[in-house]
Every structure is written in structure tokens, then in C-alpha cells.
Amino acid sequence: MSKLALRNVSRTFGSVTAVDDFSLAIEEGEFVSLLGPSGCGKTTTLRMIAGFLDPTRGTIEMDGDVISAPGSSLPPEKRKMSMIFQSYAIWPNMTVAGNVAFGLQVRRLPRAEIQARVEQILDVVQMRHLRDRYPAELSGGQQQRVALARAIVVQPAVLLLDEPLSSLDANLREEMRYEIRRLHDEFHITTVYVTHDQAEAMVTSDRIAVMNEGRVEQVDAPRALYARPRTRFVAGFIGRTNFLDGEVRDGAVVFDHFAIALEQFEEAEALSGRVSFSLRPQSIRLLRRPPAAASGSSVVQGRVLQRAYLGEHWDYAVRPDDSALSLRVTARPHEVFEVGEAVWLELDPRQMAHLR
Numbered sequence: 178m179s180k181l182a183l184r185n186v187s188r189t190f191g192s193v194t195a196v197d198d199f200s201l202a203i204e205e206g207e208f209v210s211l212l213g214p215s216g217c218g219k220t221t222t223l224r225m226i227a228g229f230l231d232p233t234r235g236t237i238e239m240d241g242d243v244i245s246a247p248g249s250s251l252p253p254e255k256r257k258m259s260m261i262f263q264s265y266a267i268w269p270n271m272t273v274a275g276n277v278a279f280g281l282q283v284r285r286l287p288r289a290e291i292q293a294r295v296e297q298i299l300d301v302v303q304m305r306h307l308r309d310r311y312p313a314e315l316s317g318g319q320q321q322r323v324a325l326a327r328a329i330v331v332q333p334a335v336l337l338l339d340e341p342l343s344s345l346d347a348n349l350r351e352e353m354r355y356e357i358r359r360l361h362d363e364f365h366i367t368t369v370y371v372t373h374d375q376a377e378a379m380v381t382s383d384r385i386a387v388m389n390e391g392r393v394e395q396v397d398a399p400r401a402l403y404a405r406p407r408t409r410f411v412a413g414f415i416g417r418t419n420f421l422d423g424e425v426r427d428g429a430v431v432f433d434h435f436a437i438a439l440e441q442f443e444e445a446e447a448l449s450g451r452v453s454f455s456l457r458p459q460s461i462r463l464l465r466r467p468p469a470a471a472s473g474s475s476v477v478q479g480r481v482l483q484r485a486y487l488g489e490h491w492d493y494a495v496r497p498d499d500s501a502l503s504l505r506v507t508a509r510p511h512e513v514f515e516v517g518e519a520v521w522l523e524l525d526p527r528q529m530a531h532l533r
Contacts, residue, residue, distance in 0.1 A: 178240065178241050179202040179203060179204055179205075179238075180203055180204055180205040180206075180207070180239065180240065180334075180335070180367045181202075181203040181226070181237070181238070181239050181335060181367060181369070182201070182202045182203070182237070182238040182239075183199055183200055183201045183202075183222070183225075183226070183235070183236075183237050184200055184235050184236050184237075184238070185198050185199070185200055185234065185235040185236075186198070186199045186200070186222070186225060186232045186234070186235035186236070186237060186245075187199070187232060187233050187234040187235055188218075188221050188222075188225060188230060188232055188233050189233045194391055195218045195221040195391055196218040196221050196222050196225070196232075196391045197218070197390075197391040197392045198234075198235070198392065199218070199222060199235070199391075199392070199393055200235075200393070201386055201393065201396060203367060203369065204367075205367055206365040206366070206367055207367060207368070207383050207384065208358075208361050208367075208368045208370065208381060208382050208383045208384075209368070209369055209370070209382060209383065209384050209385070209386060210369075210370040210371070210372055210377070210378040210381060210382040210384075210385045210386070211223065211369065211370070211371045211372075211386050211388055212372055212373070212375065212378040212385050212386065212387050212388065212414075213373065213387060213388035213389055213414070214373055214389075214414070215373060216390075217388040217389055217390060217391065218388055218390075218391040218392075219371045219372075219373075219388050220339055220340075220371055222371075222388075223260075223337055223339055223369060223371045225237060225245055226245075226258075226335070226337060226369060227253055227256070227258060227260050227337055228244070228245065228250055228251060228252060228253035228256050228258075229253060231245060231246070231247060231248060231249075231250045232245055232246065232247055233247060234247060235247075239256070239334065239335070240334075244256060256334075256335070257333055257334040257335070258333050258334060258335045258336070258337055259280075259327075259328035259329070259331060259333035259335075259336050259337065260328070260336075260337040260338070260339065261324050261325065261328050261336075261337070261338045261339065261341045262339050262341070263339055263340045263341065263343050263344060264344070265312075265320050265321060265323070265324040265341075266324070267312050267320060267323050267324055267327065268312070269311065269312050269313060270311075271311070271312075272308065272309050272310060272311055273299070273304055273307050273308050273309070273310050273311075273312075273315070273323050274295055274299070274308040274309065276312070276323055276327050277295045277298060277299065277323065277326045277327045277330055278291050278292075278295045278330075279327065280327060280330065280331040281294060281295070281330060281331060284331065294330055295308075295330065298326045298329060298330040299326060301326070301329075301360070301363065302322040302323075302325055302326045302356075302360070303322070304319065304322050304323065304326065307319065316349075317344060317345050317346075317349060318345060318349045318352065318353060321341060321342070321345065321349075321353055322356070324341070325356075325357070325360060329360065329364055329366065332366075333366060334367065335366070335367045335368070335369065336366045336367070336368045336369075337368075337369050337371075338357075338368065338369070338370045338371065339371045340371055340372055340373070341353075341357075341370075342354070342372075342374070342377060343372075343374075350374070350377070351376075354376070354377050354380040354381055355380065357370075357381050358380060358381045361381070370382065375414070375415055375416065378399070379399045379403070379415075382399055383398065384396055384397060384398055384399075385397065385398075385399055385402055387402065387410070387411050387414060387415070389410050389414075394407070394408050394410050394411050395407050395408060395411045402415055403415050403416060403457075404457075404528075404530065405530050406418075406455055406530050406532065407530075407532065407533055408532060408533065409453065409455075409532050412455035412530065412532060416457065417457070417458055417505060418455045418456065418457050418458070418505075419455070419456045419457075419458065419461075419504050419505055420453060420454070420455060420532075421453070421454045421455075421456055421502070421529070422451070422452070422453050422454075423436075423451075423452055423453075423454070424450065424451055424452065425439060425448050425449050425450060425452060428440075430442065430448065430452060432500075432502070433497070433500040433501055433502050434497060434498065434499040434500040435475075435477045435497055435500065437475045437524065437526050438475075441475065441526040441527070442526045442527070442529065442531075443526075443527050444531050447531065448531065452531065453531075453532040454529040454530060454531055454532060455529070455530040455532055456504075456524065456528065456529045456530075457528065458492070458504075458505040458506050458507040459507040460524075460525060460528040460529075461495075461504060461506045461507075461522055461523065461524055462522070462523040463493065463495065463506055463508055463512060463514055463520050463521070463522065463523075464520065464521040464522075464523060465514075465518075465520065465521070466521065467521050468521070468523055474523050474524065474525055474526075475523070475524045475525075475526060476521055476522070476523050476524075477497045477498075477521070477522045477524065478497065478498045478519070478520075478521055478522075479495045479496055479497040479498055479500075479504070479519075479520055479521070479522050480495065480496055480498070480517065480518065480519055480520065481493055481494070481495055481514050481515065481516050481517060481518045481520060482494040482495060482496050482503060482516070483516060484514065484515075484516055486510075488510070489510070490507050490508060490509060490510060491507070491508040491509070491510065491512060491513065491514075492505065492506075492507060493505070493506040493507075493508060493514065494506075495520060495522060497522065504522065506522070
């Protein structure tokens with residue numbers, strides 16, 4: 178039995194469908210991110226899980242019991258969930274320790290137990306030395322740690338996070354991604370995390386549900402999502418990629434002025450007619466001379482159009498000869514090619530994801 182299950186959930190606001198036939202099962206202790214651009218329905222979905230909105234259609238279940246249905250939902254305070262908002266929503270008139278203790282006091286736990294649990298969680302989030310500070314005296318990252326501690330200390334059945342790092346600067350966001358994942362690995366709380374940031378989702382999640390215009394495009398583990406996107410939207414939203422459109426004929430996939438033998442593709446039997454692929458920039462090699470014959474690779478001549486040095490790598494734009502395509506290629510810092518230089522592109526069809 179899944180810890181949390183959304184079954185054909187939809188939510189409309191007048192004539193606008195914000196969430197459309199959303200289904201997802203989340204297992205006990207799993208960390209799942211809802212990822213997508215602004216307006217895709219991810220926050221609306223989270224608010225339905227929390228009980229702030231009723232679904233227009235479908236149901237939401239926790240431990241097999243229906244907690245949300247059209248016109249009949251369990252109130253948020255009875256769901257045993259904790260939610261962290263973008264603004265943190267910590268009490269400005271309470272100290273760090275007071276904020277963390279608040280939820281336990283509402284539950285009328287014994288004073289000694291409250292104190293012990295507060296001290297323990299402050300140790301975990303590395304905030305014990307600031308227990309008597311007020312929120313105005315804390316940095317953004319420290320306030321976020323207080324919000325996490327307050328949410329976790331009550332031992333919720335499900336933890337909900339709504340773009341909790343969006344107000345932090347880039348360095349703090351990177352630090353807090355790993356902190357959120359560390360806390361999850363320690364406490365194993367079933368977690369639903371909403372974000373539009375691909376890196377956040379990739380670092381923190383066991384699985385990612387990519388949403389687009391209210392619908393789920395793909396649900397998968399981060400690595401599978403990146404390497405094997407199923408749709409053009411997912412391929413383009415998760416990192417950078419090249420889109421290659423071709424046609425299957427005469428035992429090959431024919432692209433714009435070059436072809437690759439059909440037998441070289443992993444899903445050769447599924448390919449017919451017009452086809453599209455996603456090919457990541459780092460899956461293409463640039464060479465100054467044609468490589469020795471190698472099984473499974475395809476070589477195309479081309480010319481460098483543009484380049485940018487980004488410290489950790491070069492970013493090249495390369496056009497295959499006589500083609501209208503411009504392929505993005507990522508190369509290591511020492512692999513230096515000049516604009517206008519003739520090159521060979523080595524493509525691995527096994528790393529080309531077939532888009533449906």
C-alpha cells in the first residue's frame with residue numbers, strides 16, 4: 178500500500194483547468210518532487226495534498242484512506258502533515274527554540290519531552306548555538322533551517338515543501354539542497370517537494386514528476402529522467418539537449434544530410450516513419466580527424482560555428498556539413514577548437530533518447 182496516492186485528480190478554477198487527471202503513488206519514506214514551469218499546476222497539487230483545496234475530480238488517499246474528494250476533505254490540521262512555505266512562516270516574536278517547540282506545545286506534550294526533542298532537532302540542523310536568537314537576527318539560510326526543524330520535530334506522516342529555497346541566493350540554495358536531502362536520509366519522512374529548479378529536484382529526489390499545463394509528462398528517477406526523457410517537453414526542461422528529427426527508411430534513420438544505421442539504436446524495432454530524438458551535448462565527441470572504426474558509433478563531418486569557455490567546459494555550436502542543424506557540444510577544458518575549424522562529430526546512437 179502506498180503512503181500517499183493521487184488518483185485521477187483534477188482541479189478547475191472556473192473555465193481554467195489547473196490540474197488535469199493527475200495520478201501518482203508515493204511510497205513510505207520516498208522523496209518525490211513536482212517539477213515544472215510557473216503555472217503548470219504543481220503548487221495547486223501540493224495544496225490539494227495539504228487539504229487547503231478540494232479536488233474537482235478524483236481522490237487523494239493516505240495509508241489507504243481517502244483524505245480528499247470533491248466536496249468532502251479531511252481538514253489540514255487532521256492530516257498529520259507539515260508544510261514549509263516559500264516565506265518560511267516562522268514566528269518573528271519567538272526565539273529559534275520557541276518556534277521549533279510551538280507545534281509540540283500545541284500537541285500538549287510533556288515539557289521535558291518538548292525540551293529534549295527541541296534540543297535534538299536543533300543539533301541535527303546545526304542551530305543549537307542560535308537557540309535564543311530571534312528570526313530577524315538570522316540569515317535566510319538559518320531561517321530555512323528553523324522552518325525545517327519546526328516541520329520535522331512534530332514527526333509528520335508527510336512533509337510538504339513549496340519552493341522553500343526560492344528566496345535564497347545561489348550559493349545558499351546549493352547548500353540547502355544537500356541539507357534537505359541529508360535530513361531526509363536521517364528521518365525518512367515521506368516528502369513531496371515543489372520546485373521549478375531542475376538542480377534542486379535532481380539533488381533531493383528519489384523520483385521526479387515533471388508537470389506541464391496541469392498534466393504529468395513523466396515520473397522517473399533523476400538519472401532515468403535525464404538520460405531517457407520520453408517527451409520533447411521533458412527533454413528540453415531537464416537540462417540542455419539537441420533535438421534531432423529524422424525518418425526511418427532503407428534500414429537507416431535519415432537526418433538532415435546524414436544517416437545512422439537503424440541497427441545501432443537500442444530501440445530499433447520500435448522506430449518507424451517520422452522519429453525524434455534527444456541527444457545531450459556531452460554525448461557528442463569533437464575530433465580533428467576521423468576516429469578508428471568503433472562499434473556502435475556514427476561519425477559526421479562538420480564545422481564549428483560558435484564557442485564559449487565556461488571554466489569547467491567548452492560549449493560549442495557545430496553544424497554538420499550541408500545541414501541546417503546546429504548541434505550543441507560540451508567538451509573538456511583542454512579540448513580547444515577554433516571557430517570555423519573543420520571537425521568530426523562522433524555520435525553514440527545508444528545515448529539518443531527516442532521521444533514519443
